[in-house]
Amino acid sequence: MTVSDETIRAEGLYKYFSGKNQKQPIKACEDVNLSIKRGKTLGLVGESGCGKTTVGRLLLRLIEPDSGTVLFQGIDLTLLKQREIRPFRKHFQMIFQESSSAFNPRMKVYDSLKESIKLYTQLRPKEIKEYINLLISRVNLSRGVLDNFVGNLSGGEVKRLDIARTLSIEPAFVIADEPLALLDMSIQSQIANLLLDIQQEKSISLLFISHDLRIVEMLSHWVCVMYSGRFVEYGRISVIRERSLHPYTRYLWNPMELGVSDRLPEGGCIYKPSCYLYQKRGFPLICSESQPLLIEQEKDHFVACHFVK
Ligand SMILES: Nc1ncnc2c1ncn2[C@@H]1O[C@H](COP(=O)(O)OP(=O)(O)OP(=O)(O)O)[C@@H](O)[C@H]1O
Ligand code: SF4
Ligand SMILES: [Mg+2]
Incomplete structure (x- = not known):
């Protein structure tokens, strides 16, 4: 891929917040890497509070990352002063859940x-x-x-x-943060189709944020699945649709009752407390010893789980 194909790239983004009255920081974004090519849509899906909006705000440098870089058309935004970013603002736009507040x-x-x-x-x-x-x-x-x-x-x-x-x-990059959430079902599909048409017509690069994998699937070329501040699965939509591998992505496709255990050892994989695979495998030590990294399992398909090979 040439740099000019790529509108936005993030590498190694971290953002922790220090919550009031909390000893531990809130790990809103950890080791996030992503790339969106010109005219393509990346869907970002995950439950409430997992860090989706934080990723969006970091990409637009509305908040400062603790570490990591954000490249817009090859230019490292994290090296620029706020006044130097101003000329770029025209190229980024954000559509929020509550449009009326804009x-x-x-x-x-x-x-x-x-x-x-x-x-x-x-x-x-x-x-x-x-x-x-x-x-x-x-x-x-x-x-x-x-x-x-x-x-x-x-x-x-x-x-x-x-x-x-x-x-x-005429922005080059748009973040749509839960844009359909407050709308009636019938209006949702009209707005989704409108966004899709315009994105394709104008070759906009779009980050589409939602907690609903089925909506993300309709609009996206690539998808990243986020859980508790981390991407746990990332890939081309055709691959995620046919062969999702991470237990959380599988759960999103097919929600089931989870027997969550509250007496687990601390540390290790962030998904451990809700993971059916961890329970099915008899609580293996490795899951509480280390956080699995996002590893390429096949072309255009990355998964973070010790038991997916
Ligand atoms: N400015 C802030 N100060 C402290 N904590 C914050 C701040 N912004 C976000 N957080 C915390 O970071 C975590 C991620 O928040 P974020 O808004 O990114 O989640 P989200 O996935 O967009 O959730 P939702 O689907 O509800 O919009 C949450 O625990 C949130 O409370
Ligand atoms: S590493 Fe272990 S706990 Fe984490 S997703 Fe895989 S099986 Fe589940
Ligand atoms: Mg949000």
């Missing part, structure tokens, strides 16, 4: 879009109007909404507006 509810839709277009593009006033009309129709909103206040829009409409705003500055 807007002023008392602002009209037209003015909200105009504000971000003026900030990031060189368009003249007349061109801005045409551009806004184009964007609004691209996300399947009627022109009537332009005069409405953002606070009056439905959840699905605000999400479309957020996508229009994201698109308006």
Whole structure:
């Protein structure tokens, strides 16, 4: 792969938070490595609190890593001062779960879009109007909404507006953090299809974050499965779909009752307390002795488990 194919690359990212009243730090992100090529989607899936948003914020340098590097089109963002990053901001965008928090509810839709277009593009006033009309129709909103206040829009409409705003500055890299979570089922698939179409049309590199592997599967070319701050499985979607190997990924495909044991030795593999394979194998010592590393098991397929070979 040439560097120019790659929009974003992270190597050895770590981020610990010191929680109040906690002796141990919260290990929100440990040894995270990823790469997203131009026009491709990487799905990031895992349960609540496993560190998905932290990874997203680290990639955009909204928070500082404890260690590790983030390369955007080959440029190491972690070496830049915040003011040196500013020119790059135009190329990154984030779509949040709660799109409404990204807007002023008392602002009209037209003015909200105009504000971000003026900030990031060189368009003249007349061109801005045409551009806004184009964007609004691209996300399947009627022109009537332009005069409405953002606070009056439905959840699905605000999400479309957020996508229009994201698109308006033609970013190279977008992070969509649980963008479907607060929407009705019927709207979810419409928004998912819209995101997919636009991502392909504009060759955007997308990090799609969700706790639902089945949604991630629909949208992604590659998938990483995260558990307690670490990637436990990472691979091309066709491989993860057909031959997922990590016990946690298998659980996500096929949730079952887990007999969680609370009298386990401390340390070792982070997944040990919930791992059916650990129990099935009779609590092997190696699982409590060392954290398995993410190892390439076959082409484009990495797994972190001592018993997957
Ligand atoms: N600024 C912070 N200070 C202290 N702890 C934090 C901070 N940000 C995140 N955390 C903690 O780090 C861990 C990972 O949080 P993160 O928000 O990345 O999880 P997530 O996978 O995005 O969860 P969710 O699916 O609920 O959004 C959590 O335990 C969280 O409480
Ligand atoms: S290393 Fe052991 S505890 Fe960890 S996932 Fe594999 S079998 Fe389960
Ligand atoms: Mg989150």
